Amino acid sequence: ITVNGITDDTGAPIGLNSTVNFTAWKLVSGWVTREVYLGIAGATVADLEAAPNYPDNPDQVSWSKTFELNNEPLLNQYGARLSAFFRPASSGAHEFYLNNDDEAELRLSTDQSAANLQSLGIFPLNAPPFDANSLATSPALTADQSYLLVGLVKQDAADVYLQVGVRPPGSTQAPETLPVLGGFLISTFVNPDIGNVTFKRQPTNVTIAAGSRARFSVSVETTESPVYYQWRARGINIPGAVRSAYVTPVLATSDSGKTYDVIVSVAGKDTLSTTASLTVTPGQPSNLQPYLGINFVGGGGGGPGGPMSAVDVAGVVQQENWNSLTGFAFDPATTPITLLDAGGNNSPVTLTVAGTESWYSGTTTTGDADGALLQGFIDVGAATDPMTFTLNNVPAGTYNVLIYSIGFDFSAAYDEAFSLTGGGTYPTYHVKAETGLSYKANPAYRRMSSTNQSAPDSGNYVQFDSISPAADGSLAISATWESANAGNGHQPAINAIQLVKVLPVVVQPNLGVTAGAGNITISWPASANGFVLESTAALGATASWSVVAGSPNPITGAGSINASAAGGGSQFYRLRE
Template identity: 30%
Template sequence: MAVVPLAPTATLARKTGIKVEMESAKLLNGRGQLFSEPAPGPSFSSSLCQIFLLLALFVPVAAMTGCAGLVSGGSNPPSPLTPAITAQPANQTVTAGQAATFSVTATGTAPLTYQWQKNGANITGASSSSYTTPVTMTSESGSTFDVVVSNTAGTATSNAATLTVNAAAVAPSITTQPASQVVTVGQTATFAVVASGTTPLTYQWRKNGTAISGATSSSYTTAATTSSDNGAQFTVVVSNVAGSATSNAATLTVNAAAVAPSITTQPASQAVTVGQTATFAVVAGGATPLTYQWRKNGTAISGATSSSYTTAATTSSDNGAQFTVVVSNSAGSATSNAATLTVNAAAVAPSITTQPASQVVTVGQTATFAVVAGGTTPLTYQWRKNGTAISGATSSSYTTAATTSSDNGAQFTVVV
């Protein structure tokens, strides 16, 4: 833009709010600032410069070559705005080995500069509106991060954001496997597992390899079973953020509805001698498992819980005792008939109280020998002639056949 010399007076400026500073010819830049170089070009009359002043009413800043003066608007440039943080950095939670990112949003006159701090100390190179940590360690858990935002007008410091660093996740491992179950039709079965690993752990039970809807806890109870469930395999998959583990299979055995016990062979009565033992036995049918409880004279015998029972060594006081057994299962019980124990006195060896007497006969006659003996019955007898057992001579007396002269002097004895 060409300029003309200004007149030495500028009364118009006071009326319009335009400031005119008279100086020797200088150049102006576009912001109303003086250049130090001399204004080249011809000089113009002061009237032309006054016309330029009128134009300056509509132009914020103007200068013309040859006009020794400065023309500028009446208002100063706006002051810079100090930084203000509009979005604070947020707390972060990561697992050891991961990185964490913090960010801030701020306003204010540009340019804005940023300096991130960890636990109050500047972080080298952390000079943008966001900061990403190196891979974290558990020892850094609880550290605080803030940022100082600056410009020519001042600074603003953000709130502190906390970094939480959790230990690296451990995959699940099963410490107690689910156990196989045996039930009767209509009953339920419960399977359970114990697992370790980083929480939270999730569970999914499966039947024959297919996920069971809603079976997502550490134990699972079936619906009422049917015979078609017999042999089913149950497993559970335990999972967390680090992986999963599948349990061993547990088998479900479903037995037919229980049948109450029935006794098919009753215990038999026993006879023994004092000091001997006696054994009683029973045979029963019904749904297994069957349990047994033997009783003596109506009182349960401790430890007598099998299908047979053998007494201790008997005494005469056991004579006439009554033995029964109660057979039980889940459907009911059955009591046997009573078996009687007879205990006899201890046996007494035979003793001969009347010896056989010698006999005198005539040839052709018979001779009879007899003995009387005591002792525990039954007693048995065996007669002998000259030391040789006589066939059939097994009673307390013996009568010979018709004698001959050769029988003279024969010796007869008996073993009782």
């Protein structure tokens, strides 16, 4: 743009016929502006507002897809301001719910201007989930009109978070089920020159056997954070697939040909990856099938990690529908919790454990579901007494039990012992669990299996093979701190527990072919019991298979049949169950 007779913001004239390049910020839906002010003592909103750098000189500015701040950054003594335009979908008074640590204030303007902001209330610390203890009701709002919404939070030490949810007029939705405010209801201004994404690794094509899962991942480089991911299958968003890696459900040959890509979003800008294709070949499912997984979400100053979503696939034996438990003490007599199985259905299993705290390992920075699984853990503090986990009402059967253990970084050695009591006699493992730093340096599962306390091996999980529950349906897992080092007060570390069903190995029968003079003998083993022998003259989508004349239908044991080789034509045979 060329301007004349204009002064700059200091009052100095801009030269005649000067050319100035500028960027116009744009309004984008689904984003919130976050401003952070560092080095401010105190735990009240008044302390934030009294700081010399508030409000015009924030130390950090970022953009979030939801109206929340969650330990970002993980520091002490700072405050934050979140702002966005709230555009209600319906008219009337709205209820705003807050989770916050420490004190927070919510302000709502009568229009889009900061000059007309009005306080909806100042709120003391209120931990999740949303509840009536931290509720602010707005004046009557007009549908599709934008109102400036501002949230302030001041933290003194340890955790810092602010989350805002909203319930529209007439809604009876339980507050604890409300999502954090986001999507089309909010918008803010962003600089279009930032938010650029460079793909260091794009999704790659995958070929895999039926009965397995495929993994797609990307690696990106950005100049801003946080970074958001949304995976798509055939151009349609996959709900909950919001990490840098995505693992599919168990695949069938009918899934072959699907395509996958990911939208990477940062600072109000979306960037689409290249597309990867999936090829699924015939195969058989493993005889190891996940039954139930428990993930301890963790706490302390570990930063965001949080519960895993239902579609997050993680574990040595990959599964979704992990039960993400917040807290460290569980007793079905006083705090009954319904545990889901790997299929997402209610299971009869309950958990009993008396930990004393939840803490974190730091593995969530790997960006995938495995890092989230190993992020949190529960422990008994500085005690050296055993911590016992009892799984009650486990259905009869044969299982592998996996116990995941990655500890806090600031400990010389996580020497631990794991034992299991059930329907048999099982070894005690004496091991040295990794810390989060070790895992992040080489993210992979490493089994620990030493039974010699003087020579523990290192890794991040132990596995008890082919176990069965006791007669009363219980499995008791004991974890004991064995390190000569006094530890760090966060010991021993149990991140997750997984029950895996061990099913009988099914051996598929094979046909035998013996050529003779003018005839062919087709034979089958006893394992073909229940199958039928079929043949066709041509393969392909239009193949017409029919039962071979003279063969048992169905087969009841080992046997054979003679087939004529005359005529020179091709004939194909198969066993079908």
